[in-house]
Amino acid sequence: MEIGPGVTFAGYRIVGELGSGGMGTVYLGRHPRLPRQDAVKVLSAERSRGERFRADFLREAEIAARVRHSNLVAVHDRGEQDGRLWIAMQYVAGVNLSQLIRRGPVAPEAAVHVLTEVARGLDELHRAGLLHLDVKPANVLIDEQPGRPDRVLVTDFGIARTAEDSALATIDSGFTGTLSYAAPEQLDDGPIDHRADVYALGCTLFQMLTGVLPFVRETTGSLIYAHMHEDPPRPSAVNPLVPAGFDAVVARAMAKRPAERYGSCGELATAAQAALAGVVEPIPGRAAARGRRRGLAAAVIAVVVAGTGFAAVRLLAGNTPQPVPAASNRPVTGTIDPAYWGSYAYMAQTFPNLLPPTPYGGGYQELTGCIPIGAQSDPSWSTAVPVGQLYCVGNSDPVYSLYVTCNADRSPISPDFGISRAEGDERWSRASGSGHLFWGTGVLRGTGTVVDNRNQGVLDIYFDDPGRNFCRLAVYGNTDTGAELRANWWPNAPL
Incomplete structure (x- = not known):
């Protein structure tokens, strides 16, 4: 059709x-x-x-x-x-990083911000046992927000490929990815893991800093040869405004041998942050790439036959998630940046250990994507409303979503919970305070339909102390009952 x-x-x-x-x-x-x-x-x-x-x-x-x-x-x-x-995906209104680079090289501070955000997304993908394999500026979306840091999202990882073996470039399957950012092992017949994405992210960092690709060649064969055998150029030699510390960062990220690269995208981002702060490391020596002639020939044939791919994600061999070293991209709680929350800052500051520092940061159990809701809400976050409502997305383990409702005048809030079938309630008391907890099953507030056509566990939480009694929390779980959600989430909830 x-x-x-x-x-x-x-x-x-x-x-x-x-x-x-x-x-x-x-x-x-x-x-x-x-x-x-x-x-x-x-x-x-x-x-x-x-x-x-x-x-x-x-x-x-x-x-x-x-x-x-x-x-x-x-x-x-x-x-x-x-x-x-x-496949249907979230639509992000904005530009992609490739369009941004066409305006000229990205300032080092902005480049490190984008790199760090991309690294967070890729490391999460790797922890889930997936590889992107087409990391490039065109697959990085930038939601430019005047007065606030831009939102950065990685896209095009929803098209997956089978991974029965570790070879990627074969005549049968064709090359997957974009050649200008392809790691040497993608062009050879060796095993591929998350460090192929580290290599591509290193190429992307170089392009952000300089405005050009690390390897520009006239023919496909010469471009493949460069990825497999030539050292990457130094970004500071291409753009004198780039601090010299980035030369070693790019060189290690684009090392020929995966074992000589950063162990995760988060490690690469941390190194880039250090380079921005003035740390200069020695440039790693060239990693020999012996024994790749056969892979080079096979890669040239595969690219000629199949052409370059549009997008890629691949399950790791055996469909088993591989461990990714801990990096500086885990959720951070306990701090709230009021500049991001606008007129809803008082709500976020009431629950600093639960909500993320910024609406799209990572909170308790990866709580994120907090947005204002309701007929009176202002998507720009700037208009004060008598009753503020925030909707945040959980990781479904076990929280599906969280609703925060607060009276702006800090008057005590009245019970108004979305439980269609009550299971129980109790007075609760902790070192942080006391209040009342209701649990049962219900519908997702504001939709009028049961989530996924089934009952969903709900918790409704109220507070006694004046510092929080003007707010209530409605927690919707990826559970069939409120009792299950109460058992799995409530005991350790940071309230």
Whole structure:
């Protein structure tokens, strides 16, 4: 069928086209039931053929949909219609990093901010046992927010490939990824792990700092050779405004051997932060790349036959999540940055150990994506309202979502809980204070429908002390009962 504006595809009313590539086309679509727009990627007819690819796509897109992080574009749904595979993702209004770089080199401070946010998303993807394998500026979305740091999200990780073996570039499967950012092992026949994404992120850092790719060659073969055998150029030699410390950071991130790179994207971001602060490390020596001639020939054949891919995500070998070293990207609680919360800052400051420091940061158990809701809410966060309401997204282990409701005049709040079937209630007391807890099952507040067509555990929490009695919390869990949610979340909740 012909897909275009006004056409309904997979239930979405297509608004327009957002972009296209070798694997498919991305459309802006209006959700059939919710008041939102999603980015709907429709794979090409060629990609949609083949039982094995279709089964892998549907299975692995489902796995990707479970990964929730403030720096990853959310995968909402996937399926097949009229012989075409499709996947629906969060739509982010803004520019991609490639468009930003076209304006000129990114200032080192801004480049490190973007790098750090991308690293957080990629490390979360790796912890889930997934590889991106197409990290590049075009797959980094920037939601520019005047007066506040830009939101940075990684996209195009919802198209998955099977990983029965560790070879990526073969004549049968074709090359997956974008050649300008491909790690040497992607062009060879060796094993591939999350450090391939570290390499591509190093290429992206170089391009942000200089405005050009690390390797610019006239032919495919010479570009492959450069990735496999040539040292990356020094960013400070290309752009004198770049601090010299970044030379060693890029060199290590783009080391030929995976073992000589940073162990995680978070480690790369930490090194870049140190370089920005003036730390200068010696540039690592060139990592020999012997024994790659056979891989080079195979890679050239594969690229000529298949062309470069549009997007990639791959399950790690054996579908087993591999450990990623701890980095500086874990949720941080206990601090709230009022500048990000606007007129809702008083609400966030009331629960600093529960909510993230910024609306799209990481709070307790990865709580994130906090937005104002209600008819009186202002998406810009600037307008004060008598009763503030915030909606935050949990990681579904066990919290699905959290609603914070507070009276702006700090008058005690009246009970108003969304429990359709009560299971119990109790007075609670802790070192932090006391209050009343109700639990049961109910519907997701504001939707009028039961989440996923099933009962959902709910907790309603009230406080006695004047410092918090003007607020209430409604916690919705990925559980069938409130008792289960109470047992799994309430005992250790930082309240």
